[in-house]
Amino acid sequence: MKKLKLLTTTALIAAGLAHGATAEEITVLSWGGAYEKSQVEGYAKPFTAATGIAVKTEAADNPAAPVKAQVEAGNVTYDVVDVEYADGIRLCDEGLAEEIDPSILVAAPDGTAAADDFLPGAVTDCFVATIVFSTIYAYDETKFPGDKPASIADFFDTAKFPGKRGMRKGAKVNLEMALMADGVPADKVYETLGTPEGVERAFKKLDSIKKDVVWWEAGAQPPQLLADGEVTMSTAYNGRIFAAAVTENKPFKTVFDGQVYEYDGYIIPKGAPHLEAAKKYLAFATQTQQLADQAKYISYGPARRSSAPLVGKFEDGKTEMGPYMPTSPENLTNALPSSYEFWVDHDTELNERFNAWLAS
Structure with missing residues (x-):
């Protein structure tokens, strides 16, 4: 990646004001x-206040689908689109998203270049991550009045922590968590899982709790x-547990040890009608402070290291968001970034193996 130009927030805002007339409104597609x-x-609101460019937000069940249709039809109405990481990579590979010059991304407040401030892999040729969501595990505190589960190994220990376990019905994440629970360091998981011996080891660990698993398919x-x-x-997805615990007062506790986290973020569709304004919005939205501000409304972690210390309270004004964030430093001590590349190569074979294992 080329050396980044260190833009200041002030310069960015000034540029936006100077060119605000080029697009009075941009359209952002989200969820x-x-x-x-x-x-x-x-x-959006602070961007408009800073630049004078209005932001219209629309929603789709999966924003990647209409983007693909629009670009292929040559009739693009969206300027910036929120997509999952895998879709961002795919749309870029298919030539359906604009390449993003990393020099437009704003440096951290201490001058750290954006490329070094974003979490690993969060910035690609056409995609800039904004949030991190993760698969964690959670437990009902009322079921464990004594010792509390604290590690991914504890999830697999039904002798010490009795009861049924809920797991998503599929290979992804389950195999990674199984290896971490069996003692594989997070940074060695995909290397291990890429070998026949590693796959056997993961399934052997899953065998240890298979009879106690209730399989789920939807995030709710x-x-x-x-x-x-x-x-x-x-x-579970960490945001689902946060909502149940904080907004519904359920006695659920999240364990981040062994979490598998993934990115979600922005692309600019190929042929975006207001390209320059779209770039300004993307650069503004992915600044340190903006990503921290978003976390006031949802428990997904900002994709920049410098944002984490700035995360404050939930919109209720009393709940500190830091402990609920996948990206809080204390929650990243044994965390695994999901490997898009690994699953592109191995998804079919490992899910076939998983389904056969499930049926056996």
């Missing part, structure tokens, strides 16, 4: 709900399984 609200409050299921008492622990 709706609380996540979209977090982007409007954290990014784990909190419900916990609430209904069907399981005492479950893997």
Whole structure:
């Protein structure tokens, strides 16, 4: 990656004001709900205040689908689109997203270049991550009045921590967590899983709790399984557990040890109608402070290291968000970034193996 030009926030805003007339409004496509609200409050409103460029936000079930259709039809109406990491890579590879010059990204407040401040892999040729969501496991505190589960190994220890376990029905994440629970360091997981011996080791670990697993497929299921008492622990998306614990007062505790985290972020579709304004918005939204501000509204971690110390309270004004963030330093001590490249190469074979194992 070429050396980044260190832009200051002031310079960025000045540039936006100077060129605001080129596009009075841009359209950002996102996912709706609380996540979209977090982007409007954290990014869009302050961007408009700084540049005079209005931001119209629209929603789709999966924004990658309409982007592909629009670009292929030569009729693009979106300027910036929020997509999952894998979709960002794919759209770029297919020539459906604009390449993003990393020099437009704003340095951290202490001068650290953006390339060094973003988490590993968070900036690619066409994609800039904004948030990190993760698969963690959570437990019902009322089921364990004594010792509490604290590590990924504890999830697999039904002797010390009895009860059913909820797990997503598929190979991805389960195999990684199984290896970490079996003592494989996070930075060696994919190297290990890339060997026949490593695959055998992961399935052997899964064997140890297979009879106690309740399988889930939709993100809303784990909190419900916990609430209904069907399981005492479950893997889950961290935001789902946060919502249940903080907004619904459920006695659920998140364990981040052994978490597998993934990125979500922005692309600019090929042929975006307001390209320069879109670049300004993307650069503004991915600044340190903006990513920290978004975290006031949702428990997904900012994709920059410098944002983590700036994360404050939830919008209720009392809940400190730091402990709930996948990217908080204390939650990253044994964390694994999901490898898109690994799963592109091995998804079919490992899921076939998983399904055969499940049926056996």
